[in-house]
Amino acid sequence: MKEFEWIAIRNNDNRFDGQFFYGVSTTLIFCRPSCPSKLPLRQHVSIFLSQCAALEAGYRPCKRCCPDDVAFVQPRSQIVNQTIEIIETQLAEPLTLKKLAEQLFVSPTYLQKVFSKEMNVSPTRYLMKARMDLAKQQLLTTDLQVSDIAQSVGYLNAAHFSTAFHKYTNQSPTHYRTKV
Ligand SMILES: [Zn+2]
Incomplete structure (x- = not known):
């Protein structure tokens, strides 16, 4: 399982619905990333790129999130997908809106507009969230x-990281670590 997949599952992130599914080996049920069911243990999770693959592996669709219902899969525009991919693979780089836009050969204003419209969050905010989730x-x-x-x-x-982390979570990194 890739890191972003696990993060998507933990956050019930519906933006990944349709991109992959996850099965839980203890129940043999598979779900969409956004399923509100209880978070399984990581070691029990398998990722499937299609519902067929999950079914073939012997998993049944979850009755709660109905991953076998194709109607929910809404294609996202290419540029939004590419932006997310860049963010997820280049989290460690000093990415900015301008640098994202450069890689996509569009203007920062355009990227900001398209991404925000489709995702209800700006690219930089999305980047911050991805960074903080990984941290x-x-x-x-x-x-x-x-x-x-x-x-x-x-x-x-x-x-700088500690300041950003504190701003985002209202806790210092060390406090966050010891608290849980
Ligand atoms: Zn489910």
């Missing part, structure tokens, strides 16, 4: 130093 996860599941985590989510300066 939170690393704080909870690894022993990495805060400065290393900061770098892995695009902050060369650990103090």
Whole structure:
């Protein structure tokens, strides 16, 4: 399972509905990423790229999120998909709206407009969320130093990272780590 898949499942992120499905080996049920059911243990989760693959592996569709209902799959525009892909694969880079736009060969204004309209969140806000989600996860599941985590989510300066993290979660990284 890729990191963004697990993050999408944890956040019940409906933007990934239709892009992949996840099965839970203990129940043999598969769901859309957005399913509001209880979060399974990570080691019990398998990712399927299609419902057929899940069915073939012996999983049944969840009655709550109905992953076998094709009507929910809404194609997103290419540019939005590409933006998300860049953000997810380049979290550690010093990405900005301008740099995103450059990679997509469009103007920052245009990217901002299209992305925000379709996702109800600006590209930079989306980037921040992706960074902070990954940082939170690393704080909870690894022993990495805060400065290393900061770098892995695009902050060369650990103090800047801590400030951003605090602003986003209302807690310092160390506090967040020890609290849970
Ligand atoms: Zn479900």
